[in-house]
Amino acid sequence: MCGxxxxxxxxxxxxxxxxxxxxxxxCGEGDCFPSQQILIIYxxxxxxxxxxxxxxxxxxxxxxxxxxxxxxxxxEKVKFKEDIYTNRCLIPAKGFYEWxxxxxxxxxxxNNEPLYFAGLxxxxxxxxxxxxxxxxxxxxxxxxxxxxxxxxxxxxxxxDQEAFSLLNDKNECLEIISGLYQQSLFD
Numbered sequence: 001m002c003g004x005x006x007x008x009x010x011x012x013x014x015x016x017x018x019x020x021x022x023x024x025x026x027c028g029e030g031d032c033f034p035s036q037q038i039l040i041i042y043x044x045x046x047x048x049x050x051x052x053x054x055x056x057x058x059x060x061x062x063x064x065x066x067x068x069x070x071x072x073x074x075x076e077k078v079k080f081k082e083d084i085y086t087n088r089c090l091i092p093a094k095g096f097y098e099w100x101x102x103x104x105x106x107x108x109x110x111n112n113e114p115l116y117f118a119g120l121x122x123x124x125x126x127x128x129x130x131x132x133x134x135x136x137x138x139x140x141x142x143x144x145x146x147x148x149x150x151x152x153x154x155x156x157x158x159x160d161q162e163a164f165s166l167l168n169d170k171n172e173c174l175e176i177i178s179g180l181y182q183q184s185l186f187d
Contacts, residue, residue, distance in 0.1 A: 002068055002117065002128045002145040005096035006031045006107075007039070011114050015041070015092045018114075018150075019048050032093075034067045040119060040126055042089040043157040053126040069120060069127045071146055071167040080127075083120040084164075088157055090148060091117040091128055095177060098141045106140050106179030110147075113173075118146040118156060118166070131167070136174045147171040 012027040019041060032038050037052040056065025057079060066079065074084045093116075095109035109115070118129040129146040137144045148156045149171060155162035 002096055002098075002130055002143075004031055004033055005091075005093045005115075005117070005145075007092060007094050010112075011092065011094040012039070015039075015114050016050075019050065023050060025050050025052070031097075034065055038091060038126065040089040040091055040121060041116075041153075041157075042087070042121065048157065053121050053124050055126055055128075057122060057125045057127055065125075067127060068130045068143075070143075071118075071129050071131045074120075074129070074167070079122075080120055083122050085160060087121045088163060089119045089121050089126060090153065090156065091119045091126065093117060096145060098137065098144070100140045104179055107177040108137070108144075108174045109177045110173045111175070114150075115145075116148045116150070116153060118148050129167075131170075134170045134172050134174065136172065136176065140179075144174075147173065149173070 007027060008029050027039050034056045036055055038055045039050060040053055041048055041050055056067045059066055059079065069080050074080045092114050095107050095115065098106050119126050120129065130143045131146040133142050133144045148166060152166055156166055
């Protein structure tokens with residue numbers, strides 16, 4: 001699950017430079033929470049654009065927001081099955097947080113490089129796609145954001161078949177930046 005992540009100005013400037021974005025969009029620094037306006041990168045015709053959308057899909061059956069979408073069920077869930085074809089996006093981040101079963105907080109990053117979370121948007125709302133945890137994440141939590149490697153950005157945004165194959169990708173680029181994991185003496 002991904003319920004909180006963070007971005008800083010250095011990462012934002014790297015992202016703007018990479019996508020040749022000269023818009024006056026502001027990112028804001030610090031932690032990003034559900035229901036906030038968060039930065040996304042999306043494809044409009046032949047161009048990549050940046051905008052902000054509210055994190056979480058609203059749903060008439062739920063009081064809160066749906067903030068994550070499981071990659072394994074995207075094609076089954078009514079709320080996501082159209083958006084996976086037409087409204088894929090990326091959510092740039094410096095890192096994200098996760099908590100273990102004892103409520104210890106951990107931070108994950110990728111050597112001061114931007115992380116690009118796979119996402120879907122609908123109107124003014126966006127969700128982060130999650131996948132099964134990789135080797136680094138597994139001792140802490142069983143889910144994590146689906147991270148799109150920089151070399152796969154255009155495949156994710158422009159090509160359905162290649163994008164769908166990325167749903168099974170296990171990105172091993174993460175490292176724990178903060179938080180201490182204590183191994184069990186009984187494992």
